[in-house]
Amino acid sequence: MKLITAIIKPGKFDEVKTALRNAGVKGMTVSEVSGVGRQGGHVEVYRGAEYPIDLIQKVRLEILAEDKEVDALIDVIVKTASTGSIGDGKVWTTSVENVVRVRTGEKGETAI
Amino acid sequence: MKLITAIIKPGKFDEVKTALRNAGVKGMTVSEVSGVGRQGGHVEVYRGAEYPIDLIQKVRLEILAEDKEVDALIDVIVKTASTGSIGDGKVWTTSVENVVRVRTGEKGETAI
Amino acid sequence: MKLITAIIKPGKFDEVKTALRNAGVKGMTVSEVSGVGRQGGHVEVYRGAEYPIDLIQKVRLEILAEDKEVDALIDVIVKTASTGSIGDGKVWTTSVENVVRVRTGEKGETAI
Amino acid sequence: MDQVVLSAGDTAWVLASSALVLLMTPGLAFFYGGMVRAKSALNMMMMSMVTIGVVSVLWVIYGFKLAFGYEANSQWYGSFSLSGLGDVVNELTNNGGVYPIPLLVFAAFQLMFAVITPALISGAIADRTKFVSWIVFVAIWVTVVYFPVAHWVFAFGNKEGDTVTGAGFLASRGVQDFAGGTAVHINAGAAALALAIVLGRRIGWQKSPMRPHSLPLVLLGAGLLWFGWFGFNAGSALGANNIAGLAFINTQVATAGALLGWILTEKMRDGHPTTLGAASGAVAGLVAITPACAFVAPWAAAVIGFIAGVICALAVGLKYKLGYDDALDVVGVHLVGGIVGSLAIGFFGSSAVNSLGLDGIFYGGGTALLGKQALGVVLVFAYSFVATLIIGYLIEKTIGFRVQSEKELIGVDQTEHAESAYELGGILKGGR
């Protein structure tokens, strides 16, 4: 099993969620994060003092998936989340040793 | 070494934290996340317009653990966090290559 | 490729970010988390009732890095984030199987 | 109504005061709303808001007459009839004497008191109340408890020719309560105790932390309450005169004293003076000076406030000992503060500052006044507590007063109102 982690733009989250659902994903875990990268930030001004804000709001998705689904799901995410402008984000995968469903104690792929 | 990641219901967090402490866990990192899954969301209504909220508040725990403790700790989490109703969450483990304690620079299992 | 995850004190975040930039890191993903560990919390009092707060605000950094950079980056983080007092945090690494840049679809090290 | 003619000056002050007292109920909503957890903040505030709605409408139908009518010539209630406010647009206020302000202004001013009193109770039953049942409760409670008790205390009767008819029984017995220590605060505090018992403890009480979700909101509420309370107390002079001036400055210094008293108590007991303590102390001071504000000298007001601050700061811990879950300490602040203030008149009362007042123990007046005050305290407490217990249990047994425990855990904002208070994250929290 794999864990797919995706950092995407907040405005794309709804679309990606729907696309993943359509691709058969049953669940995911989502969090609000801030990204640093090539994408520039913006400047805020308070009483004439400038505050450069170089952290940009992003959404992080974590999706547990079976090995065989992984490539397809990455494709779905990349395709849906891409706008072509800097800051669209990253997707990466790591190997997961075990998954347990808390409710039932089921283990492995059936727990996803 | 392993990293145990657990997604649980917020209302269970206190109990799980205590149970893990009793099981000898010295530390963990906690974050607020939102979950999508089998568990249904709810609907909010503002001036007659309905907003379906399908993201459900969850808590994510990250626990670095020695290989030999892992199974026991997963058991503790699953047992304590389970309510038997949909949405109780997931626990998964990944392999960690190295851990360093920032304060001392210690590496490996002693850094946990 | 590796994923470096670092939990550090919020007050050190700015310095660490700058140090990593100087060390050639192009991007990272940052989130606010709460830590449980050896570091004691504090107590708040509301109308005479005491509320022990044992969760301490921390910042989590996630940095995708090429294998060869990893040790140097960990060194940078540990050196910059350390204050020598309890609660300075942890850094750990896991192995990443694949990275994709959403904008371009590039894969592997060039996607970082 | 021979000589007395409308005084624009007096009317201006009572109009302003009425607006100020109305503002107290939203102020209370914020004071209470900030103190609960984010998941039930809206419900907490809605209990206050809907109370304004229900009581105002009942007032214009029959409430005003039930409280301030005189036709029944009863000391227990006004009269059973429609309020008929449309017919008295050009009449002056007549309450044991004719006041140079329009009757409708008096009716509006008193309405605001009738609104805030039940709203005060809601703090006791935070986080777990069925909204519909609260509405039903308010309608019954003001009818059975507040309107009559307001008659007991505030109705000095209608002067027709040479006789006065329809004075309330505490009012006519000389119980001194300038602006509602008994009718408002003890009344609400006793009812709060009763409802805390009826609804029972919240899930996780004393186990999981239930700390204020927004202290700035609490402070906003306290600030608006303080501001509005000048209307409450100094407006009760029903004119812009010396007594209003006395009530005004006493309100200020008592509140100041209580703020200091509460945070000093905290500093000594817990180690830190807190914001919640300062806000709570201010409210305790406002409560305590309410009955006394026109009967004592300013130095005494500061002392009464300080005492109330200390005693209420200690009293809020009682619930943990006694085991009732009065969530936001309505008992510790309003019941206890109201008792402190009502009895304080028996000690600090001075006829020198107010010719209608009496001398208390410290001014050589003996214990007679204290006895009367104690009578008022006991009677209002007893009636309100018993009546509320009955109303509360009736509602609990019929339509239910408390939400199911699952809803309580999720949070009543979501289950009762299908809303959540904040959507700050913007992306995720409560959003898609």
Place this chain on the structure above:
Amino acid sequence: MDQVVLSAGDTAWVLASSALVLLMTPGLAFFYGGMVRAKSALNMMMMSMVTIGVVSVLWVIYGFKLAFGYEANSQWYGSFSLSGLGDVVNELTNNGGVYPIPLLVFAAFQLMFAVITPALISGAIADRTKFVSWIVFVAIWVTVVYFPVAHWVFAFGNKEGDTVTGAGFLASRGVQDFAGGTAVHINAGAAALALAIVLGRRIGWQKSPMRPHSLPLVLLGAGLLWFGWFGFNAGSALGANNIAGLAFINTQVATAGALLGWILTEKMRDGHPTTLGAASGAVAGLVAITPACAFVAPWAAAVIGFIAGVICALAVGLKYKLGYDDALDVVGVHLVGGIVGSLAIGFFGSSAVNSLGLDGIFYGGGTALLGKQALGVVLVFAYSFVATLIIGYLIEKTIGFRVQSEKELIGVDQTEHAESAYELGGILKGGR
């Protein structure tokens, strides 16, 4: 100005009322600001704040004379001249008769009306408006629309010797609008509809959720509006008298009725009474009673409020059917509420409560009054809608009225003001 001398009492009430009405505009800023998403909350509030700035300055230059001058002896506008307020410090108010309050106090009171009216419009164009264009719009709109319309409705002219000169054409035709149902609410509501059409729908409208980011802020706004509205309505009596008392209590009970009417409608239609509904209902009730508050009996006020609450709760859904994006329902609340209230006088008007009023249909006055009221409604709506449409398109075609879509997506707080409303996380959000 022979007999009339300054009355300190009347002046005190109008001074207090003026302060109360000023507070309504920040109140509106919070009411609106809480309803939008966090990323455009500041811009929403800034539209109200800058309106205070622009209109106050224009008022002191020429606005007051344009609205309340009489020298042109026109029923359409006051006079084209400098306001010259420095020269009239010691004069009394003269508007179809001499009032015992300083002219400057009247000027200040009326200024606050001129401020809030354009501010009301801003709710329709939330999330997408160029800030500079809004400033330009306000300056033009008050000059071309508000100042003249205020003259139509509120200028009863200047009494010189035996003749009155310069009365507004609706005022002199007997259209009854005590505190601004037409001049303020229908006027603003019609303009809001026009601007919603000019600016078009927000990106993602009806697709992505746009829910209120802070309901406590909405409730704070509603509370301050309610409080301030006592000055708006009862202050319009221009004195502390029986009519002020009537207007005051009617304001309270109508608002209460509307709050109940709105949440009852929600309960029946959507299943839950909401906080946003209670706040919206209160505002709808305040709007509806504004024209009627001094012309109907309190029971009728409660009924009018209740009806307005129900109708406005239903009306806010209209925009989804008709397809205009009136973001915060200025049309549904202010236009519809203003119409309900203005026409209601035709039914509930009672000369018994106010000798200057007329009897409506329910009091045997026939349909004459209703006809006049309908005239006022239609004329103000038509003029405001058309004029605003023209002003709006002119601005859109020249300097542009709407921000680029990229900026809209990022959020106008950041792009128009280089700020963000909250920095709660402290570490990351909007921080370094």
Place this chain on the structure above:
Amino acid sequence: MDQVVLSAGDTAWVLASSALVLLMTPGLAFFYGGMVRAKSALNMMMMSMVTIGVVSVLWVIYGFKLAFGYEANSQWYGSFSLSGLGDVVNELTNNGGVYPIPLLVFAAFQLMFAVITPALISGAIADRTKFVSWIVFVAIWVTVVYFPVAHWVFAFGNKEGDTVTGAGFLASRGVQDFAGGTAVHINAGAAALALAIVLGRRIGWQKSPMRPHSLPLVLLGAGLLWFGWFGFNAGSALGANNIAGLAFINTQVATAGALLGWILTEKMRDGHPTTLGAASGAVAGLVAITPACAFVAPWAAAVIGFIAGVICALAVGLKYKLGYDDALDVVGVHLVGGIVGSLAIGFFGSSAVNSLGLDGIFYGGGTALLGKQALGVVLVFAYSFVATLIIGYLIEKTIGFRVQSEKELIGVDQTEHAESAYELGGILKGGR
């Protein structure tokens, strides 16, 4: 006190004004509280709240007499004696003439000024102040600085028979300061500068960003300040009369002008008009018009406001050049704004609008008035700055004025008050 009898109308307005001015201090708490980071928001607000407590109690003990007594017949202070307010319930105000309002109302009104002045100072020392030391500072400062300076400026003495005794030395020299440009704003601003120097710069100043944690809270504070300031300025007429009307409208238009002036400066200098700028501009305008509000024509008020908005917007940058950490710009807004307003009278003063005023340079009065005004500015600045420096260092050397740097980093809310302002997450933040 022969002829003068109590005027209910004047009393009504001063009562209302006193309540309005009280509200300014919570308003200030929100204005300041929103501007600091979330970790010290409560401490910031607590400094204002506890100031209300301390000053009110001192006032009723000796403060009123120290400021407004006349028995010592000194121009530097009132008298050293107990305030004895309980003995004067039925007396009228006597301050260089008898006013038809109760003395207690005057005492309450002036108390509110004594409360807000030290509270203003707290903005300079945000994020790093020991709470207990602040309390000690306030008690000493009002005694040594505010009460005497109030006597200099506001005490016109007591009229006994034909003679006046105990007039303050600036008052009797004809320095014009209607509502406290010198005694309140320059006084507080100078003290703020001194304390900023005593406490030193915050850790990370000019390095790490310290941006406002909640601009809606800042705006709420600004709104309440604006509202309350009508009481501050127009209430200073001590009656509901023409001068109150003038002060009222001037307050409005100056504030409007300053709001525009500040955001225009921002637009030109930084590229964006900001919410913080609008709020700050409004406050700068309120400050600047405070001394002048009853001495200039409305058009001049708008101009003075606009100038103050521009100058203060530029002045807040000074601290970065000069290197003192006046955290919330008390110097840039209150000191600078107070100077602008006080000197402006020397230019715009017009005896035509106020028979008690004098003509300034633009009205042909020559530079005499400007000279007097400059005298007032310099003396109050010098005394306040030096005295505060001494008091500040005394406290710093004895009990310490600044928290340890570790506590500063953690945040003073937690270390001084054992609280945190928000608990929105509900699950984790500040929760278990």
